[in-house]
Amino acid sequence: MNYQIELRHYIYFLAVAEELHFRKAAEKLFISQPGLSTQIKQLENLLKTPLFLRNKKKVQLTPAGVYLKGEVEFILNHLNQTQKQLKLIGKGHLGEVRIGFLGSAMQNVVPNLLLDLKREFPQVHTSLEELSNRAQLHAIQHDLLDLGFVRLSRVPKGLHIKPVYEDTFSLVLPEDHPLEEHRFKSISQLAQEDFILFSKDYSPLYYNTVISICEDGGFRPKVSHKSVHAQTIFKLVENKLGIAIVPTALQIGFQMKVKFIELKKIEQRATLSMIWKEDNRNPVLQNCIKLLFD
Amino acid sequence: MNYQIELRHYIYFLAVAEELHFRKAAEKLFISQPGLSTQIKQLENLLKTPLFLRNKKKVQLTPAGVYLKGEVEFILNHLNQTQKQLKLIGKGHLGEVRIGFLGSAMQNVVPNLLLDLKREFPQVHTSLEELSNRAQLHAIQHDLLDLGFVRLSRVPKGLHIKPVYEDTFSLVLPEDHPLEEHRFKSISQLAQEDFILFSKDYSPLYYNTVISICEDGGFRPKVSHKSVHAQTIFKLVENKLGIAIVPTALQIGFQMKVKFIELKKIEQRATLSMIWKEDNRNPVLQNCIKLLFD
């Protein structure tokens, strides 16, 4: 007499409480009547409370039995519901992804992903945070983030990286700059200008790419300012403190007195990549990755 | 592979989820480690969802596991409470309510409720526990508590909140403090004093209210100490380590060398609210709620 109450006891109890008849309840449970009788008696012993009054020809619930019936119904329901939810979570149809991104990813890739997610898995929550490349790396490695959108060519061990979007670069010039789009031939025309760039720290890949675009044009750019915000860079250009080269996607969504000249012929591209941790087991993440490659 | 999930599985799961270590969990359960391993694996098969990530030296919960842990905590607590209630009913008592409260509720609201309960339902048992706002929220959500008395303005989904008592605030000053009640005009007279407050963690609403009382008086209070016990706060004031602002009800029942000045003109009030879970099934709880609103 040293055992434990199990769900079996409650399930059997509920059957008897519903049928008020041991043989019928046993049939419904596909077990024999004596087995049921002993299990119910066991339950009563374990709870130290009689649940049924049986006077040989009539079975009825005690007040304690009535109370327990209600509770058992509730608990078994709750357990069922829990199991259903659990399966959804396991399949990634229910849950949360935490996404980090560079400002320039917000023009295009991230909003599309969010729309697709909403459509396919309406039960999935997303949390979004604009972060630098470096901050995203750190957050992903420390499990503060599931998915990042960065401009990097390589990534530390343990992380995956996959390019998702390639963009040309565009020149950013003050509106009244003498150089017009139809007269633009080569980057070398800008050898004497001051350049404003995203800081090397914010995105080393971007930084080096811009430098190499200029070097391919035969000069080393004079860098006058560095910034981490597109807004700031455009403002500086507007005020004629220099010119800039940025991923083309960035020009959407800003109202500034600047003009853009897309560098179509230049082979360097701004590559936006998706990064995540190899052993991240968030099932929602797997669905995000699938969504982005179908 | 045709068996059923039993409570045993959930109890074992919870132990592993808490320890994140199979051997230690097995010890706590007084069973062998291999037995535990097979039961957990069985549970995962039955639920068709992995609950743990085990890479031989580290055990951690999957998102599904995290969810299940919360649910299992709730269900096991609920079952425990049901068994307790059942025994009381079996003995002819009506049941039990478990009440949590902030210290300041003990001066007034809670004792009255207890007296009313005793008069109307002498068969009902009560268990009382002094807890912080946060601890009460947690306990109510996990069915460790039926009713809480807190100072909060809002409450998570699934819980009900109802204000039960509004109190003015009072200044607490050392007995020989130069400021006398009849010469008190405005809180701004105290701009230079050090303040002792209940810690923000204990009751964020209280904390912010006191800060805003001072800011309405035109200054930002210097906070020198924080505490979670009225006793301690009064002792600190007595020893001239600062002054305090507390709900007026608190002054009853302490013998200290401090004086109180009620802030009658100040619009902020200390609101004590009652909270409970929407789907709490304790029948006695409904009676408590009725008692407090008649």
Place this chain on the structure above:
DNA sequence: TCTATTTGATAATTCATAGTTATTAATTAA
């Protein structure tokens, strides 16, 4: 009153499986 029938409980038995011990493979730390 005497059967016949139906109820839940008891007794003896069987058998499924929870839990055991012994061992292994993988990982980390020294």
Place this chain on the structure above:
DNA sequence: TTAATTAATAACTATGAATTATCAAATAGA
């Protein structure tokens, strides 16, 4: 490299759930 520690696997043991067979008590019909 070795030593120590982890969780998983394999073979087994023994607990106790469930079975069959039976009983005693209650009801209903003749």
